[in-house]
Amino acid sequence: MSNTLPQSISAVKKYDLRYTTQMTKTAFFSTKPFEMDAILRANQSQHEFIFIADPLNETTAKQAANCKAVCCFVTDVLNEPVLTKLKTLGIQMIALRSAGYDHLDVAAAKRLGFIVARVPEYSPEAVAEFAVTLLLALTRKLPQALQKVARHDFTLTNLLGVNLFQKTIGIVGVGHIGTAFAKIMLGFSCRVLACDPKPSEKCRELPIQFVSLDKLLAESDVISLHCPCTPETTNIINTLNISKMKTGVILINTGRGTLIDTIAFIHGLETKKIGAAGLDVYAREKGLFFEDHSNEKLSDTEFLKLQTFPNVIITNHIAFFSAEAVDNIAKTTVKNLAEMKSNI
Known part of the structure; x- marks a missing residue:
């Protein structure tokens, strides 16, 4: 697993896109259109995805109801109140689609028993x-x-x-x-x-x-x-x-x-x-x-x-934004989800 941090996906709001299989149901927050194709290509029908345009916070966390995992971007809030909310919803896994994790309260995530993965080296x-x-x-x-x-x-x-x-x-x-x-x-x-x-x-x-x-x-x-x-x-x-x-x-x-x-x-x-x-x-x-x-x-x-x-x-945080990097983030995210699922 990539530095013990994975990735996931969900769709509602603008996108109304659902991709259903028999595996892990994951809510992707802060999802942008450019990510979806790469994630779905990498998924190959392994997981159920819900893409959510909204950023994750205390108000929007409820959109992950009935999911086992959330996948978050650097703009999402993963402080103790949000993590506690996710825990009450039955979320077990947090997949970060970033290398950095300064937006995550690591101590709270550990205390609440989440399995967490990230993408330490996408490009x-x-x-x-x-x-x-x-x-x-x-x-x-x-x-x-x-x-x-x-x-x-x-x-x-x-x-x-x-x-x-x-x-x-x-x-x-x-x-x-x-x-x-x-x-x-x-x-x-x-x-x-x-x-x-x-x-x-x-x-x-x-x-x-x-x-x-x-x-x-x-x-x-x-x-x-x-x-x-x-x-x-x-x-x-x-x-x-x-x-x-x-x-x-x-x-x-x-x-x-x-x-x-x-x-x-x-x-x-x-x-x-x-x-x-x-x-x-x-x-x-x-x-x-x-x-x-x-x-x-x-x-x-x-x-x-x-x-x-x-x-x-x-510039607007685009250093990571190359076609190769987006594809690698998607592939690592899907791989992390599968590995986290096997550890539950």
């Missing part, structure tokens, strides 16, 4: 390649170039970029994704520094330097975050650590938004301590990302402030 290359995409867009000022061409301004004013060749790249967290990112950076002939108390074995084989966080912060031209969000790493990018960085450092975050103290980060941008940033995640993205707010006025002043910086690229 490290998808996220790593996207981190490089953000980095190259920043170093070569791609957004500004596109805006100028759209205005039919073909001058080179304000478009001077920098090479990555022989720059020092600091990677915080070298699990599967961080290791994939390190390999790509080595291909650019970069000097790569890594900080991780438990680096992957594959990463140990690479020609990179393992250093303390302080040394990484002080020497890196680029810092890319690939660590999970834990009590130790929450707000790891804070006022103190920003002060230790090189002036003009480029920061990339495709990990978790809560790795960054947003107020301190904004101050770093305003003082030009942080020269540029590529963010695919945001500390308060729940309820914001994965939804269409184009006809609404956003009230998150910190997010709106971040959007005013021309040297900041924000």
Whole structure:
């Protein structure tokens, strides 16, 4: 089983889609249309699925009635009240269709007796390649170039970029994704520094330097975050650590938004301590990302402030979103369901 965490599926609301067999009945919350085909292909009539468009919370948990499993995305709430509600409904298994599990109260899940599984390695290359995409867009000022061409301004004013060749790249967290990112950076002939108390074995084989966080912060031209969000790493990018960085450092975050103290980060941008940033995640993205707010006025002043910086690229948590990754998530989810079922 993949790090003791599985996946499941359910359909109501917009989709009215049911796929019935004689096996585990699973409610998929926060289901998007792009996922359904991949999940059904992977399932091959093994399980009964109910796809639910709503995110999981205390109010929507009742939609999992008569199911044995729920499958959740990073936007779903899996705190103790929700887990208790699921337990009263007879849910036995929780399948996370994500690598991260910071949205799950692990202690409560264990205490309530749930079997839990996740997808620890669906496509490290998808996220790593996207981190490089953000980095190259920043170093070569791609957004500004596109805006100028759209205005039919073909001058080179304000478009001077920098090479990555022989720059020092600091990677915080070298699990599967961080290791994939390190390999790509080595291909650019970069000097790569890594900080991780438990680096992957594959990463140990690479020609990179393992250093303390302080040394990484002080020497890196680029810092890319690939660590999970834990009590130790929450707000790891804070006022103190920003002060230790090189002036003009480029920061990339495709990990978790809560790795960054947003107020301190904004101050770093305003003082030009942080020269540029590529963010695919945001500390308060729940309820914001994965939804269409184009006809609404956003009230998150910190997010709106971040959007005013021309040297900041924000994307909507899409680093994972490749065809290969979606297929792998679906396959691992179905496999996890089968393995969890066998353990009941």
